[in-house]
Amino acid sequence: MNLSFFDQFSSPSLLGIPLILISLTFPALLLPSPGNRWITNRLSTLQLWLINLITKQLMTPLNKKGHKWALILTSLMIFLLLINLLGLLPYTFTPTTQLSMNLALAFPLWLATLLTGLRNQPSATLGHLLPEGTPTPLIPALIMIETTSLLIRPLALGVRLTANLTAGHLLIQLISTATMALSSTMPVVSILTFLVLFLLTILEVAVAMIQAYVFVLLLSLYLQENI
Amino acid sequence: GPLSERPLMEVRLGELHTWISTCDFSPQGLLGAVQRAWSSYCAKYIHVKQGGPAGISMLLAGYCLLSYGWNYQHFKRHRWRKYH
Numbered sequence: 213m214n215l216s217f218f219d220q221f222s223s224p225s226l227l228g229i230p231l232i233l234i235s236l237t238f239p240a241l242l243l244p245s246p247g248n249r250w251i252t253n254r255l256s257t258l259q260l261w262l263i264n265l266i267t268k269q270l271m272t273p274l275n276k277k278g279h280k281w282a283l284i285l286t287s288l289m290i291f292l293l294l295i296n297l298l299g300l301l302p303y304t305f306t307p308t309t310q311l312s313m314n315l316a317l318a319f320p321l322w323l324a325t326l327l328t329g330l331r332n333q334p335s336a337t338l339g340h341l342l343p344e345g346t347p348t349p350l351i352p353a354l355i356m357i358e359t360t361s362l363l364i365r366p367l368a369l370g371v372r373l374t375a376n377l378t379a380g381h382l383l384i385q386l387i388s389t390a391t392m393a394l395s396s397t398m399p400v401v402s403i404l405t406f407l408v409l410f411l412l413t414i415l416e417v418a419v420a421m422i423q424a425y426v427f428v429l430l431l432s433l434y435l436q437e438n439i
Numbered sequence: 440g441p442l443s444e445r446p447l448m449e450v451r452l453g454e455l456h457t458w459i460s461t462c463d464f465s466p467q468g469l470l471g472a473v474q475r476a477w478s479s480y481c482a483k484y485i486h487v488k489q490g491g492p493a494g495i496s497m498l499l500a501g502y503c504l505l506s507y508g509w510n511y512q513h514f515k516r517h518r519w520r521k522y523h
Contacts, residue, residue, distance in 0.1 A: 231509045238502055242495060244485055253486050255495065301499060303507040303514075389523055 221309050221378065235305045239294035263290065270432050278439045281432075288317070289428040296377060296420035300413070309381060311374045318369035321431050326362075329438025337438055365434065369427060376423045380416045387412060 246256040267286050271279055292308065299306025307313050329337035341358040342351065387409045394402040450458045462468070484494035507514070517523070 231506065234505065234509075241498060244481055247486075253488065254490050255485055298499075298502070301503050301506075303503055303510060305506060305510075385523075 221381075231305045232307050232310070235295070235298070235307050239291060239298065242294060243290070266290070270428065273436055274432065275439065278432075278435055281435055284321075285428050285432055288321075288431075289424060292373075292424035292427060293421060296424055297417065299377070299381070300416055300420060306377060306381065308373055309378045311370060314373045315366065315370035318373075318427070318431075319366040322366040322369065322434060325431070325434045325438045328435075332439070340437055365430075369430060373423050373427055376419055380412075380419055383412060384409070384416060 243259055244256060246252045246260065252260070263286060266289050267282055270285050270289070271282050274281070295306065295308050298304055299308070326337075341355050341362070343354070343358075346354055387405060391402050391405040391409055394405060445458070447458070463471075484490065484497065487494075
């Protein structure tokens with residue numbers, strides 16, 4: 213059987229229960245509800261600070277109608293952030309490496325923004341297909357290009373998240389395999405490879421946070437155009 | 440106090456099987472036990488005034504162990520695989 217490096221991305225199951233279910237619900241355990249105390253413990257304070265930061269950052273460019281999306285965008289952001297970061301722990305499974313899950317998150321939300329725009333301000337939404345100041349001969353070509361770019365947005369959102377996380381995990385696995393293989397024969401090269409692995413892990417932590425942020429930011433941008 | 444009302448940590452080893460026989464193993468009983476365990480864990484390690492990284496780290500370590508156990512059938516053949 214030619215099992216490859218992509219084995220780490222298959223959803224493992226024990227007794228018929230796939231690990232992805234636990235990986236999806238575990239982040240909820242890490243976020244205790246603040247309760248009704250006035251001064252909460254450190255963890256709840258940190259969590260509240262983070263949620264406030266995210267909500268302010270996402271909702272500042274939106275008008276009042278867009279603030280209805282605050283809950284879903286903030287919770288999506290926290291969800292993706294936690295899932296991506298938890299995937300960097302040893303032996304864990306990252307659900308966002310599955311294209312199916314990312315497309316399932318991106319497609320309905322993008323479609324919701326598009327339908328909101330088409331329903332409430334159809335001419336303005338269609339007007340986005342033609343940037344201002346285009347020379348007249350270019351108009352038909354540009355309309356087609358803009359329509360394609362509009363329709364490809366959910367695919368881009370999903371694939372961007374999948375590809376970034378998958379590539380990162382794959383690189384970590386490759387370089388760590390190389391480090392282990394070299395440690396017996398050439399220890400000095402193994403130490404250099406270990407240094408690369410260390411830097412790569414720091415990069416992966418950054419990528420995990422940035423990709424979650426980019427996903428939600430793009431959705432809020434699509435919302436801004438349409439609401 | 441009486442055996443059935445003592446929490447698990449205060450039951451002596453010899454009385455363990457008697458204690459288990461007084462447990463409520465219905466779905467509501469098990470759910471209640473899980474909720475009580477979770478809230479006592481939170482109260483002891485997380486909802487403290489000067490909590491540190493210890494509370495969350497134990498949860499994360501438990502998660503790593505759980506994931507390891509879930510994938511054990513895959514890992515045990517790691518050394519003998521030709522392609523990793």
